[in-house]
Amino acid sequence: MPQHDATATAPGTGLDDWLGRVAEGDRGAFEALYRESASRLLGICIRVLHDRDEAEDALQDVYVRIWRKAAQFDPARAGAATWLATVARNTAIDRLRARPAHALAPIELVEAMPDDGETPLESTERAGDRSRLDACFDTLEPRRRRLIRAAFFDGSTYDELARRAGAPLGSVKSWIRRGLLQLRACLEA
Numbered sequence: 001m002p003q004h005d006a007t008a009t010a011p012g013t014g015l016d017d018w019l020g021r022v023a024e025g026d027r028g029a030f031e032a033l034y035r036e037s038a039s040r041l042l043g044i045c046i047r048v049l050h051d052r053d054e055a056e057d058a059l060q061d062v063y064v065r066i067w068r069k070a071a072q073f074d075p076a077r078a079g080a081a082t083w084l085a086t087v088a089r090n091t092a093i094d095r096l097r098a099r100p101a102h103a104l105a106p107i108e109l110v111e112a113m114p115d116d117g118e119t120p121l122e123s124t125e126r127a128g129d130r131s132r133l134d135a136c137f138d139t140l141e142p143r144r145r146r147l148i149r150a151a152f153f154d155g156s157t158y159d160e161l162a163r164r165a166g167a168p169l170g171s172v173k174s175w176i177r178r179g180l181l182q183l184r185a186c187l188e189a
Helices: 015-023 027-049 052-072 080-098 107-112 120-126 130-138 142-153 158-165 169-188
Strands: none
Touching: 015 027, 015 052, 015 080, 027 052, 027 080, 052 080, 130 169, 142 158, 142 169, 158 169
16 A cells, blocks of 8 residues: 655645545554644543553554544544544543442542543633533532533443442433533523
């Protein structure tokens, strides 16, 4: 297969193009893709795993998956950045789920855990909606707020949340669903 020089790309070249070329086996494009996305994907792994060494190991798995599954990328469904972030998040969650149950932090500690990377809330802030989302989030009951944060920012499953909260699975699902409905109503108001 032809090897392209990733440094000699056209002005419009970016993640989408590099990912398409990686699907064709282009190692130069893979190197360029790595240089452009590694820090962001490492941040995602750190946010999910809360351990830099384990996140770095997960990042290696992420790029192995990207190399093997690049042909599955469909730019009509999502941008490359979104696809890459999803691969990173899912890989980190797989590692998190493989941990023994005692390795999970109590749900009350999730809000206090350090987060060095950009969160979805910070992305929203760039769009000017952060204060509104924060205000709506503050209207939630503390338990719902903790569960939603753990589910969406920590990558915890409903089963894990139920175990950590010491509550029935159906109750946890109901609390999260009601909290999300309350958030949506607040944001639409």
